[in-house]
Amino acid sequence: MSTVVALSVVGPLLAAALTLALRARHRLRDAVVLTTLVGVTAAAVAILIEVERSGTIVVRVGGWDPELGIVLVADMFAALVLVVAMATILVVEIFAIGQRRSAAGADPDVVVPVLLVLTSGVALAIVTGDLFTLFVAFEMILVASYVLLTHQGRQGQIRSGMTYVVINLLASTFFLLGVAFVYAATGTVNMALLAERIPELDTGTRIGIGTWFLVVFGSKAAMFPLFSWLPDSYPTAPTTITAVFAGLLTKIGVYSLIRFQTLTDMVDLGPVVLAGAGATMLVGVAGALAQDDMKRILSFHIVSQIGYMLLGLGLFSVAGVAGAILFLVHQIPVKTVLFLVGGLVESTHGTSSLDRIGGLAMRWPLLAALFAVPALSLAGLPPFSGFVAKLALIDAAIASKSTAIVIVALAGSLLTLLSMTKIWLGVFWGEPAGAPAVPSVRGSLGTMVLATTLAVAGTLAVAVFSGPLWDMSERAAVELLDRQPYIEAVIR
Amino acid sequence: MNATLVVTVAGLVSVGTYLVTARSLSRIILGFSMLGHGAVLALLSAGGPAGETPLADRSSPEEMSNPLPQALSLTAIVISFGLTLFLLALARRQNALSGDDLVEDDLEDRRVALLANEESPEPVSEDAA
Amino acid sequence: MITPRSPIVALGVGVAAPPAVLVAIYLFFAGHNQPGGGFAAGLVLGALVALRAIAGRRAPATSTTLLWIGAGLAAGVAVLPVAFGDAVLDQRVVDVTVPLLGKVKSGTALVFDAGVAAIVVGLVMAVLDGLGISRIADPSPESETAAKVEGGS
C-alpha cells in the first residue's frame, strides 16, 4: 500500500511527461489524463480503505530513515482529503475535455500537463510528512496555478496574475524563512520529529513559529487579512481552472494549517485563529455581497468559507477539528461545482455578470437545480452537506462556550444565503436575458453538464454519507489532537 | 549563530521587501531575487557554523558544514530561479500589452469602491430596480 | 551592450563551445562525489545555448521535447523500482567507469540527474523562446514609451 501512496504523487508526474509528449494526439492525451486521474482517485480510495482498516501508512521514500530522508504519511486526515481532492480534479478534467471541444476553453497543450503537475503537488502536499517537501509541494501547486492562470496572456489575466504570483511568492519566501526558523530551533524538518520537539521549545520561539506559520498558511488559505489576492485573481481564469483553484488551492492551505497547528500543539493560538476565523467569514461574505458578477461573488465566498474551517481549528477540540475536516471535505466539491455552473453560464452566455443574464430557471431548469444544490449547501441549509458540517461546527463551538463565534458564524450563513439569493435572482429569475435561446445540451456542452452533474452528485454523496464521513473526520481529529499516533507511526 | 549572516539576511530581506512593494514588475523581480538570497542564507545560518565541504572522503562529519541546509538551499535556489524566469515572462507580456511593466489595480475592486463612496448608494433592491 | 551577430561574439561562442560541453560533462559525472551534478551541468549547457542564440544562431525550438524527456526520465526512475518490488525512488548503486574520470560509483541517480539536466536545458531554451530572443538578435525599438508614474494608492 505504501507504493500506492508514493505512486499517487509520482504517477501524475509521469503522466504529465507523457501528455507533454502526446500533445499532438488529442484523443490519446485525453485518455492518458483520464486514466491517470481515475487511477489516482482509485488509489486514494484504496488508501482510505486501508487507513480505515489498519491505520496510518508511512512511506520512507527511497528507504531512508525519517530523520535523514523524506517520509510520506497517509493518516485518516490525509486519506480523506486526498480522496475528495483527486475526485474533484477528475470531475473538472471531464468538464475541461467537454469545454475543449467547444474551443472556448484554455489551451490544452498547456493545461493538461500542468494540471497533472498540480494534481501531483496536491497529493504531495497532502501526504508529505516533511515540512520542506511541503514547501516544494506548495511550489509545484503554485507554479502550476501561475501558469494556468496566465498562460492565455490576456490583459485581465496578466494583471490579476501579477497580484496572485507576487503575493504567493512573498508567502513562499516566508515559508522558506519559516523552514529556516524551524530548522534552527529543532534541527529537523521531519514533521513527526517537529511534533516532538516544537512543543518543548521555549514559549516565545514556540508561539513565534506558530504565528509565523499561521501567516504562511493563512495567506495560502486566504485568511483575513491575507486574502485580498484571491478575489482579484480567481475570476479571470478560464472556468475549469478557477474551479480547480476554488475547490483545492486554499483548502490545501487550510489542510496544511490544520496539520501543522495540531501537530505542533499550538493550542495557545486558538483565540487568534478564532478571531481570524470570524473576520474571514464576515469580510469574505461582505465582499460577496458587494459584487455583481457571479464568479466574483463565488470567489469571495471561498474566503468566507475558509473562516468556518478556521473556526473548527481555532476551537482545538476534537469536535471542532472534526467539524473543520468535515467542512473541508464538503467544501471542496461544493465550491468546485459552483464554479462549474458559473462556467456553464459563462460559456453559454458569454458573461457571468448578473446584470446581463436572467430568467435561466425557466429556460434551463437543470442548470438551476445544479446551482441550487451546492448554493444551499454553501449556505448550510439541510439536507445538504453544508448543513451537517455547519451543525458540527456550531455544536463544537457551543460546547466550547465560544458564543461570539457562533453568532458570527450564523450571521455569516445568513449573509451567504442572501448573496446566493442575489445570484439566483440575477441569473435564474427575472426577464430572460442573455443567450437568445435554450442551449441544446449536446456534444461538448453535454460533457460539461455531465461533469457538473457528477460533481453535484458528489456533493449529495457527501451529504448522504455524512455519517461515515463524520466518523472518519472524528477519528482524524482524535489522531491529530493526540499527536502520538502520527509520531509513533513515523518514528518506529 | 553567525551574526554576520543574520545581519546580511536582515539587509537582504529589507531591501527585497522594499523592492517587492514597487509598482514596476522589474523591480519586483529584483526584490524577489534578493528575498531568495536572504532565505537561502537564513537556511544556511540555521544549520550551524561553517565547516569543510561536505565530501565524505575528504572530511569527517564533525569538521564539515551541515550538508542538509545546503541541499535544501539548492532546491530553494532552483525554485526561486524558475519563478524569477516566470516573472520575467509575465513582465514581458505585460509590456507587450501595455507598453510598460507596471502592476495595475484591479478594475472591479475600484468599481466597488467607487460605488461604496457615492453619496447616494446605487439602488440595490429589486423594488427600486 | 551586446551586439548581436558581431563576428567577435560568434567567434567567442565558437571557441567557448567545446570546453563548455566538456565542463558540463565533467560536472554531470562528478556530481555524486564532487561538487557538481545534473543541475549545474544542465545550466552550463543552457548557458551555451543562450550564448549561441545571442550570437544569432537561433536555438532549435525543441524545449518541450527536452522537458518531457527530462520529466519522464526523472519520474520514470522514481517509479521504476516499483516494477522490481522496491520502494518508490529507491536508488540502485552500480559502479560505472567513465573515461578520464575513472570509476564513478553511481547508479540510477545518474539517470535521475540526466533528467534534471534535460529539463534545465529545456527551460533555458524555453526562456530564450518565450522572452523573445529573436528581438535581441534582430532588435527593433519597441515600446520606448515615456516613463509612467509609479505611485501607491
Next chain:
Amino acid sequence: MIASDTTPSPAGRAVFGLAALPLAGLTVWATALLAGDGSATFSVTWVADLDLVIAFHIGPMAALLTVIVAGIGALVMVYSAGYFSKDAEGVVRFAVTLLAFGLAMIGLVWADSVWTLFLFWELTSITSFLLVGFRNRRAEARAAARRAFMITAAGGLALLAGLVILVDGTGTDSLQSLPQLEGSEAGIAAVLVMIAAATKSAQVPFHVWLPGAMAAPTPVSAYLHSATMVKAGVILVAITGPAFTDVAVWKNLGLALGGASMLWGAIGALRHVDGKQILAWGTVSQLGLMIVLLSLGEPKATFAALSIIVAHAAFKAALFMVVGEVDVRAGTRDIRELDGLARSMPIAFAVAAVSGASMAGVPPLLGFMAKEAAIEAGLKSKGFGAVAVTALIVVGSVLTAAYTLRFLIGMFGGRSDTPTEVSARRWPMTMPAVALTVLSLGGYVAAGTVTTLVTRAAGTLDPAAAEFALLRWPGFTVAFGLSAGIVVVGAALGLVLAREASSPPAAIGAGLVDRGIDEVVVTARRVTAQVQHGSLPVYLVVVMGVATLAVAPFWFAVDLDVLYRWDTPVQPILGLAVVVAAIVTARIDSRLGAALGLGGLGIGVAGLFATYGAPDLVITQLLVETVVVVGFVIGLGHLTRRFPWADRRWLVTRVVISVATGVSVAVALVASRSQPNGTPPREALVTEAVQTGGGNNVVNVILTDARGLDTLGEIVVLAVVAIGVVALGAAGGRRRIA
C-alpha cells in the same frame, strides 16, 4: 389580473391530478391511523455522533396535522388545475414545487427528532421561496420571495442555535416528551426558538414578509399561508413547549408576540382593500391567538389551540380559494372595484359566508366551538393571565368578526346597476372550497368525533389536555356571553368600517426590511472598499505588516549569546558588499544597471556560500545568476531605461515596513536558535550517504537520493515554468508550444 379567460389546460389538469394523488393517499392513510388511534414510527440514522437522525413518529397529533396538510394539499392541487389557464407558464414546475412543499410540511409534522424537524423546517422555507417567487418576471415577486426567505432563514438560524442548546441541555434529541430544560441556557434557547416560531408564523414584528408573499399564485396562499407553513411556528411552540414550561421568558415572549400579532394583524385586515391581503393579515391575527394559547402552557389552552388550528385550516383555505376564484373570474380582488358578486357568483358567496362565519365564531360552525374553547381557556388561565388573556382574546375576536363582515360585504356586496362582469365558472376551483366549507359545518355537527381527534392530539402534548371537549351548545356560560357579545359588537364595527372609504396602507414594514437588506449590501460595499483595494503593493504591505506582528513572540525568546561574529573575517566584508549591492541595485535608475547590480550581488552571495564550505551552492548560484541576468537583459533590457518615480508618502511606508520585516526575520532567526531542541543528524547522514547513496558528495546524495522527491518536485517546477514562459511568449501571436 392573472389568468385570461381561456379554459384550464388538460395537460395542467393531468399534472395537478397526479400531484394530488400522493397527498390524497396520505390523507386517507393518516385518517385511518387517527381513527384507529394508532401510530407509526420509522427512522434513518444520518450522522449518529451529531444526533442527526431522520426520525418520524406519527402519533395522533402528527396524524391530525397530516390530515390537514395532505388533505388541503390534495384540494389545493385540484383547485390549481382550475386556477391556471391553458397558456400559463411553468405549470409543471409549479405542481412539482407545491408537492415538494407539501411533502416537506408532512415531514415537519412527522418529525420525531430535533434535527428532522429542522430539516423539514428549512425545506418548507426553500420551497416557499420558490413558490412566492413563482412569477419571478415581476420585480415585486422577486423582492417578496427574497424578503420572506431572509426572514424565515434568519429564524431558521435562531432555531438552529436554539436546538443545539436544547439538545445539549436536555441530553435528548427526541421530540416526544421533551424533558424540561434547565440552567442558564434555557432562557436563551427559549428566546431563540420563540423567535424562530414567530418568523415562520408571521408574528409581529416578523410578519412583514406575509403580505408581500401574496404575490404568489393564490393556491400557494391557500396552502402555505393559511393552512400549513405558517402553522409550522405554532407547531414548533406546541412541540417544544414542554421543555420551556418553567422558563418565564418563554411564556412572556409568546404572549407578547402573539398578543401583538392578534391585534395588529386584525387592524391590518381592517385597513386593507385587497381580498387576499385582508385574509393574510387575518391569518397573522389568528396565528397570534394560537401562539398566545400555546405559550400559556396550560392544558385547556393547548386543547383550544389545537381546535383552532383545525378550524382555521378549514375556513381560511376555503376563503383564500374563494378570493382566488373571484380574482380569476372577475379580474380583480380589490373590494373597491368588486360589485354585486353575491348574485353572479352564488356558490363562491355561500362558501365565503359560511367559512367567514366560522372565522368570526358564529354557530353552528367549527370555528364557533374552537373560539368558545379559547375564551374558556382564557378565563381559566392562572394568575394575571385570566383577565389579560381573556381581554386580549375578546378584543381580537371582535376585530376578527369585524374584518370578516367587511370582507364579505366588500367582496360580494353592492347592488349597483353595473355589477362586475365575471367569466364562466371553473368547477375545479369551486369544488375544493365547497368541500372545506362542508367540513366547517360537519365539524360542528360531528363535534364528538372532532373532540376525540383533537383530544388525542392534545394528549400527546399534555395528557391533561385530553380531558376537554368541544361543545355544540355550551349553555349560558360567561364564555358564551362573551362570544355573543363579540359577534354583535364585531358585526356592528364591521358594518361601519365596510362603508369607510379606505386606501391600502403603505407596506412600511416590508419597505424597512428591503431597505435593511439594501443597507447590508451597501455596508458590505463599504467594508469591501476598505479591505479590497485592488492594489498589489497595499496587499503586500498588509502581508508584511501581519508577518511583522506574527514575529512578536520571538522577541521574548531572543538570546544574543548564541551569536558569534563570523566564521572567517571575509564574511563581514562579503556581507557588507552584498547589502550595499542590494541597496545600490534598489536605487539604480536603469533596468540594465539594476540587472548588473543583481549579478554583482549574486556573486557576493556565492562568495558567502564559499566561506561556508558549500561549493555546490557556489556553482549553482553563479550559473543561475548568469542566466537570470541574461534573461533580465533580453526580457526587459529594451524597456524604458528609467524606473518611474514613486510617491513620497508611500515611499516612507514602504521603507518602514520593509525594514521592520527585515529586522523581524533576523529576530526570529536568532530566537529560533536561542534555545534549540534537537540537533541535525550529521554523522548518520554522512555514513548513510556513502553506504546507501553510494556517493561522497553528501549534498548531491541528499538531492538525488535521500530527498530525491524534493528534487523531482523542483525540476517539475522548472518544467512548468518553461511551459508557462513559452505560452506567455506565444500569447497574442502564434499559438503553439515549441
